[in-house]
Amino acid sequence: MAAVKQYQTDIAIVGTGGAGMAAGIEARHAGARAVAFEMDAEPGGAAITSGGGCLIVGSPLQQDSRIHDTPDLAFGDWIAWGGASTDAVWARYYIEHSLHDLYHWAEGLGVKWADLKFQEGNSVLRWTRPQRSGLGLTTQLIEGFRATGGEIVAQTEITGLLRENGRVVGLQGRSAKTGEPVEVRSKAVVVATGGFNSNLKMVLEYTPALRNQKVLVGSGRGSVGSGHKFIAQAGGSLTHMDHIWFYVYATPDYRDPAQHRGLVFRQVPGYIWVNQQGRRFHNEALSGGRSATPALLAQNPCHAWAIMDTAMTETMEIADPHYRDGDKVVRSRIMELLNNSPFIRKSENLSQLAQKMGVDIAAFLSTVERYNSACEQRLDKETEFGKPLKASKPFDTPPYYAVQLFPLARKNFGGVKTDLQCRVLDRQFQPIGGLYAAGEVAGMAGGHINGRAGLEGTMLGPSIFSGRVAGGWAAHAAGYGPGFAGKPNRN
Numbered sequence: 001m002a003a004v005k006q007y008q009t010d011i012a013i014v015g016t017g018g019a020g021m022a023a024g025i026e027a028r029h030a031g032a033r034a035v036a037f038e039m040d041a042e043p044g045g046a047a048i049t050s051g052g053g054c055l056i057v058g059s060p061l062q063q064d065s066r067i068h069d070t071p072d073l074a075f076g077d078w079i080a081w082g083g084a085s086t087d088a089v090w091a092r093y094y095i096e097h098s099l100h101d102l103y104h105w106a107e108g109l110g111v112k113w114a115d116l117k118f119q120e121g122n123s124v125l126r127w128t129r130p131q132r133s134g135l136g137l138t139t140q141l142i143e144g145f146r147a148t149g150g151e152i153v154a155q156t157e158i159t160g161l162l163r164e165n166g167r168v169v170g171l172q173g174r175s176a177k178t179g180e181p182v183e184v185r186s187k188a189v190v191v192a193t194g195g196f197n198s199n200l201k202m203v204l205e206y207t208p209a210l211r212n213q214k215v216l217v218g219s220g221r222g223s224v225g226s227g228h229k230f231i232a233q234a235g236g237s238l239t240h241m242d243h244i245w246f247y248v249y250a251t252p253d254y255r256d257p258a259q260h261r262g263l264v265f266r267q268v269p270g271y272i273w274v275n276q277q278g279r280r281f282h283n284e285a286l287s288g289g290r291s292a293t294p295a296l297l298a299q300n301p302c303h304a305w306a307i308m309d310t311a312m313t314e315t316m317e318i319a320d321p322h323y324r325d326g327d328k329v330v331r332s333r334i335m336e337l338l339n340n341s342p343f344i345r346k347s348e349n350l351s352q353l354a355q356k357m358g359v360d361i362a363a364f365l366s367t368v369e370r371y372n373s374a375c376e377q378r379l380d381k382e383t384e385f386g387k388p389l390k391a392s393k394p395f396d397t398p399p400y401y402a403v404q405l406f407p408l409a410r411k412n413f414g415g416v417k418t419d420l421q422c423r424v425l426d427r428q429f430q431p432i433g434g435l436y437a438a439g440e441v442a443g444m445a446g447g448h449i450n451g452r453a454g455l456e457g458t459m460l461g462p463s464i465f466s467g468r469v470a471g472g473w474a475a476h477a478a479g480y481g482p483g484f485a486g487k488p489n490r491n
């Protein structure tokens with residue numbers, strides 16, 4: 001039998017995405033030793049591949065654009081959007097801390113906030129993008145953790161928690177490279193393993209209504225729900241697990257042998273979606289999870305085709321590292337996808353395209369004709385669904401493409417239930433000694449901070465923030481520092 005590889009530390013962290021790295025930085029600042037374990041070969045998780053957008057209230061970028069925003073205004077939007085199952089206390093906690101404890105704190109680590117973008121449900125612009133998106137932000141967190149003396153042990157999969165007398169006292173796992181067993185002894189554990197939206201079985205377990213549909217998964221490759229499982233085994237409570245945030249603008253990754261992984265594509269101005277009856281069913285400009293997803297789920301069968309002409313594909317981007325080289329889009333790979341995917345049809349004329357999609361040809365041609373005519377008349381909005389036509393043009397540059405879309409599970413809005421110190425709670429709402437959870441494993445923060453719908457930027461932002469909270473309080477429990485206080489921005 002292989003010898004067990006042993007580690008000893010104050011704070012053991014599982015996962016090196018936004019939450020794990022923020023927890024590590026906080027623990028190191030309090031003076032605790034911290035080691036972060038990562039099953040992948042590289043740190044960063046979903047956070048490093050993400051858009052990097054964080055909802056931040058009262059930022060200098062907003063002030064520069066003369067946008068008046070307040071925690072009260074943001075809280076009102078948040079609750080109205082997320083609905084009754086939103087954790088209002090965590091939402092308020094995050095919103096009030098987003099300026100000092102995320103925006104300025106990240107700047108202190110070298111992050112440069114670049115610009116703001118509108119997202120559905122927000123009464124003002126507050127989705128704040130860092131330079132180089134998730135890559136820029138997460139790289140600074142990883143470097144920040146290492147700079148404080150934090151250690152990252154990669155290619156090490158944690159499989160369980162070590163418990164003694166009801167307390168968590170470490171971790172067990174194995175080397176992903178050699179299979180060698182690993183044992184970690186620590187004074188506290190922070191679980192920051194991300195969500196479970198790359199685990200189709202688990203997604204369908206919590207969304208039984210979708211079991212007969214083709215559903216795609218598309219979070220980080222490590223988002224397989226392992227932290228949920230070992231926390232539940234230790235008695236931790238899982239909550240709102242059915243709150244899964246689906247997007248519609250994804251097509252199967254034909255390079256994935258199982259074709260379960262979805263590729264999200266963007267920047268196709270003016271494209272339209274049609275259902276299997278050849279008809280549009282939604283204002284495509286409202287593409288968010290709360291507006292577009294229910295519209296797609298209401299179609300029978302539950303998929304759609306994104307119709308585009310060649311001119312529209314020229315700015316297309318695919319949110320997957322295979323289609324990028326650093327900051328640059330690799331156009332040849334996008335063309336490879338458009339030409340080779342069995343989920344994409346291509347034709348020199350629209351009626352042949354309809355035939356290849358298997359939709360009603362007459363209905364499809366009349367859908368496109370009506371849309372083209374609205375564009376040619378230079379209407380502000382087309383009349384069927386009210387889509388603004390500013391970025392649209394008629395479909396007139398063949399070849400034409402039809403990209404098949406299926407619902408894509410992207411973000412988990414439910415997860416491990418914690419208190420405001422990120423202590424994992426058991427089914428009687430009592431904290432489990434030595435065990436903390438932050439980030440998407442904890443439904444981004446606390447268990448269900450978003451409720452059923454997110455204003456966007458409300459995943460990564462709360463993940464990083466709750467990571468800081470968890471790291472601070474875990475260090476305190478280990479005998480270091482006062483716990484997380486932060487600086488609220490109240491008005």
Ligand SMILES: Cc1cc2nc3c(=O)[nH]c(=O)nc-3n(C[C@H](O)[C@H](O)[C@H](O)COP(=O)(O)OP(=O)(O)OC[C@H]3O[C@@H](n4cnc5c(N)ncnc54)[C@H](O)[C@@H]3O)c2cc1C
Pocket residue numbers: 014015016017018019020037038039040043044045046047048049050051052053054156157158159192193194195218219220221222223224226227319410411438439440441456457458459460461463
């Ligand atoms: C493509 C994409 C774009 C996104 N864009 C945005 C955005 O613009 N704004 C926003 O708010 N949110 C966005 N999100 C969501 C956001 O990125 C995540 O919610 C956030 O990264 C969660 O952070 P985390 O640290 O909890 O998890 P992650 O960043 O996923 O990190 C978890 C880490 O834990 C590791 N891990 C898992 N299990 C184990 C184990 N058993 N042992 C060891 N290691 C393990 C994983 O490999 C991973 O590295 C996006 C998500 C995706 C997929």
